[in-house]
Amino acid sequence: LPPRGLGLRAQALAALGRAGDAYGLLGALRQQQALPEDRINTLEAQWAEASLREARDANQLADRWEALPRPLKSEPAAVAAYAERAAALRWEEAAAHSIEHALDTHWDESLAGLYGRLPIGRLDARREHAERWLQAHPASPALLLTLARLNRAQGHGSQSETYLHRALAQGANADAWEELGHGFAQAGDDPRARLSYANALRASRGEPTSELPGRDLKQKIFDEAVTEERDEHGMPRLRE
Known part of the structure; x- marks a missing residue:
């Protein structure tokens, strides 16, 4: 094929759900x-992600992941595609470990x-990892929401609610309100x-939310307080 035809063929393959074949033409x-x-x-990044999501079984998923160049294995979109496909194939350890390593x-x-959203078990191990990350990223809304989800899944409703109030104070929005609704x-x-469900809808529309009753000033101050962020060596992180 002439160069232009090769490019069109590769893009057509990807459009037809054959991203693995398109990736092979790179x-x-x-x-x-x-x-x-x-x-x-x-296109390499797009086809890599799509090819992982299209993997028909765990063996093909593993082969496609191993074939990726190292920089792509650190891209959040590729890691997410691999983890979600692994979870769908009930390859729970691979799903969790890929995100843990990334x-x-x-940090992303x-x-x-x-x-916290992966439809897998490993609740104790995931909660332990998330609690360790929280020492370095205490103001991460996504991590606080993940800890809330994992705690609720284990029946720790009170701890889940505490994490959700902190998440909202640190900038979480509709998803945290929805999770609060589930817990209540x-x-x-x-x-x-x-x-909480009404606030989730308001937040998704960019509208002001209503305050939940029963939160005193001391609790609100705790929600908003953030301990010093430290890296894996225990050194303080500079604010970006």
Whole structure:
């Protein structure tokens, strides 16, 4: 195929749900300079993510992940695709470990949030990891929301609520309000569940939310207080 035809064929394969085949043509695309290099780099990331999501079984998923260049294995979109597909295939250890490794290497809010949403077990291990990360990232809304979800899944409703109030104070929004609603509903507190769900809807629309009753000033101050962030060596982090 001429260079232009090769580029069109690869893009057509990806559009037809054959991103793995499209990804396999990247070497030829680069060799023939069929597309500008920056465009090829963009497509490489897109096709890598799509090929992971299209993996038909755990063996194919593992093969495609191992074939990725090291920089792509650190990209949050690729890590999320691998973890979500692994979870769907009931490969729970791989799903959890991929995010754990990524977050230990480079912090990312989207992956911190996904860690709590993965439809897998390993609740104790995931909660322990999240609690350790919280020492370095005490103001992470996504991590606080993840800890709330994991605690509620283990029946620790009070601890879950505490994390959610902190998450909201640190900038979490609709998802945290919805999780609060789930917790209150589970506890039989229908009035606060309704208010939380209404706030989730308001937050998703960018509208002001209503304050929950029963939070005193001391609790609000605790929610907003953030301990000093430290890195894996125990050194204070500079604020970005």
